[in-house]
Amino acid sequence: MLSLKFKKYHYFYGMQWIKTTLILLWKVWFLLMNVISLPFIVPTCVVLILLNQYKAFYQTERLWALFVFYTSGFYFKKEGFSQKLDPTKQYMVISNHTSVLDIMIMFILHPRNPIVFVGKSEVKYYPLLGYVFKKAHILVDRKDRNSRMQVYDEVKKKVHQGLSICIFPEGGVPDESIQLNKFKDGAFGMAIEHQLPIVIYTFGDVKKRFPFSLLRGNPGSIRVKKHPIIETKGLIKKDVNRIKEEIYTVISKQLKEFDN
Template structure:
């Protein structure tokens, strides 16, 4: 019976995702095809995330901010990544940002088109794609956007919420552009939507911790390594502090 209920809940979650996306699609298309409206994408993501989780979890979402996010400051937001729920979860933060995501997301019908036009996709197996995404991230920053990245490079951990090694690309951008990184800890999404096939939703509460911004302390390779270490330590310490490694 439990398996049947979870299957029904998963189907319901998919329908909520699709219906809320379709309802907002005309506005996403406006943001795609009319350049002056490109900035609509971020508030649309926020609205979509709020509506999605309202119907999915009866609005049981909890955001913790160590300090207020400055709407006029450009950031690199750095989050651990264990579930497909992580993207809408980060969307709960009100800020003008673009995501860096895997190139394979382009294959998702309709949604993938929207995502690829409004955000930045990268094929980590292609040197050319990595270089192009690097340029697009810098271009977005110079236009005034913040950028969200998952430093593990995907959902790769075999034992979440334990993390795999961080890739250094985004930390190097932060050092080169001298902008701060905001670490984000998402402790329980791997329980709500495990990265296993078939994808199965579990009811529960989404929780997200937005930490204090960390500024680069230099402009060389040492500054990149230090920034990466500091950001990882913040996320790991929060996971340990709230008991995420032991589960709920």
């Protein structure tokens, strides 16, 4: 009897060791794909930034995302993509936020509508990529009121340059126990101020596929649901909370459907 229990114990922990080793090897592979792409991507991006060629720069970023995403074993299962984006229009693009993969996914989903991210100021301290992100995207220190106010001016400039804006309205990646954090007003206020249609996505499986935990994750499918675009034409400041709650409900409901 003791021998049987020992064998089961040995088998279980042996399988756990194999699983953990495979996950670590795969994450090393993911990192390697990023490292391989850097000698081409970073210099090209820096030159294009200096030449003020954002749309070409964006396509370079997108090429990086495509390369790393697919060589790491991810692929999409899409739903609701019959409604196309107009390449001559600017949009406010939002989704739930659960992983570093979300940025790659946004690049891949928008081949004809270059987007600018509004992200946390801490990103500027990342080696190489921090410099690129700082020069091309919009960084905000959410603890600094002046920084938050500056974002509105930066967004206005980018929209006038023909670029769309991407904001994750949760304000960051929430704790793993939280399915969807409360939304902040910023994305919706700016969408209404600049009369930008709001493009809404729900990303499923991303937290499972590539969490921040080193010993968890795996390649595989990532479900993306694109919801009907919400027009903001004619809306005013007092509509911000209503639109915010409406979109929160849409994404929250879809996440529950993904879980089922």
